[in-house]
Amino acid sequence: MIYPSRRFILAAAAVAPAALMIGVYAPAWWTAGLGLLVLLFLLAALDAVLGPAVRHAELGCGTPYAVAVGETFPVSLWVRFVRRAPRKAWFAIGTEGPIAAPEGLRARGAMERDEGAADVALTAERRGTANVTMIWLRWRGPLGLVWKQRARALDQAVLVVPDIRPVRDKGIQMANREALYGQKAQLQVGEGAEFEALAAYRQGMDRRAIDWKQSARHASLIAKEYRTERNNNIVMALDAGRAMSEPFAGQPRIDRAVSAALLTAYVALKDGDRVGFFAFDSRPRASSKPIGGPRAFSTLQRVAAGIDYSASETNYTLGISTLAAGLNRRSLIVIFTEFADTISAELMLAAVGTLLERHLVLFVVLRDEELEAFAAAEPQAPEDVSKAVAAAGLLQERRLVLTRLRHLGVHVLEASAAETGPALVSTYLGFKRRGML
Structure with missing residues (x-):
């Protein structure tokens, strides 16, 4: 998309009264006034042709997979041009869902050679699924008379989950502290659900774990060891x-x-x-x-x-x-x-x-x-x-x-x-x- 810039509108606002005054006070030179307007439009057309073309801009966006409620996270925007990039460019994004943009949805890109990048900060307000729906990039022509804009539709989801x-x-510490259970044989009945092995009875083991049949066969006390399923x-x-x-x-x-x-x-x-x-x-x-x-x-x-x-x-x-x-x-x-x-x-x-x-x-x-x-x-x-x-x-x-x-x-x-x-x-x-x- 190409549309006039503020500079073009101000120039047209200044040229139009001048062309009108020439037509009123010097009717023989009315074509000179019209020529000023034609010249302005020709300069705008030249400005649109010069510099990177809209179709040569490739836009992309990077978002985290999941963020916590209340977390501020960056949305990484980038652009790559087939030829040399403009000196200045501005990014903007469209969003929907439980997120807000405390600093706005626009950011100026850092341009270098044939590419540029920028970050837009978003804040997750509540749990749910947020989406980045659109990304826009615009830059001015070399004369500053027109804006060139490239848009791309997106559907990038960001999961907003509770902050755990x-x-x-603390949960990991508890799990590590209890990691003994389910990994090693347990000596107490009720501490495991799955039979692991038979072992010689030792002092401190639960007497209910004694296997009396095996004990009689081996002429010594044999106990069952269990592990958690x-x-x-x-x-x-x-x-x-x-x-x-x-x-x-x-x-x-x-x-x-x-x-x-x-x-x-x-x-x-x-x-x-x-x-x-x-x-x-x-x-x-x-x-x-x-x-x-x-x-x-x-x-x-x-x-x-x-x-x-x-x-x-x-x-x-x-x-x-x-x-x-x-x-x-x-x-x-x-x-x-x-x-x-x-x-x-x-x-x-x-x-x-x-x-x-x-x-x-x-x-x-x-x-x-x-x-x-x-x-x-x-x-x-x-x-x-x-x-x-x-x-x-x-x-x-x-x-x-x-x-x-x-x-x-x-x-x-x-x-x-x-x-x-x-x-x-x-x-x-x-x-x-x-x-x-």
């Missing part, structure tokens, strides 16, 4: 309904759940297990089969970034039945949810029963510190008493539901927002040590 870096190091299925089931999408301590609950799920998935994959994600509200929204291997975590990040915020009520019956139908072996199912009332909790309790027949189920709920603060605060006014009574009633209903879950055989993890990720990792590693997976 502050807690991932690997390649277990871990499924992170995330409730993405209205209650989980509401803000909690400055961040939606679903974001905190996704952060804890990714942290645990990172540790589980390092430990040799397979991890899958499943999200649902009024119907299933995102799903991935349990996967393992070096590229599994990036796949899980992509699935997690696609879990959107929802205003729909959660349909536990449909979501959990769909999840159960897709599992063909025993799995640890970690359900992140939040129940606003006892009616939704009753539906949740009824749906969970189908999972307990075959799978190990762990419920993860965020401790409502705001309600606890209302219930424990010393009243200063009559309305404070009403708040405390209402908060205490809600907490009592919450404890009742969690107690009923435990009586059904469900494991329940209730932790503060800041400690949910590390607490879930500890619980998962505890299940592995006890051979429950």
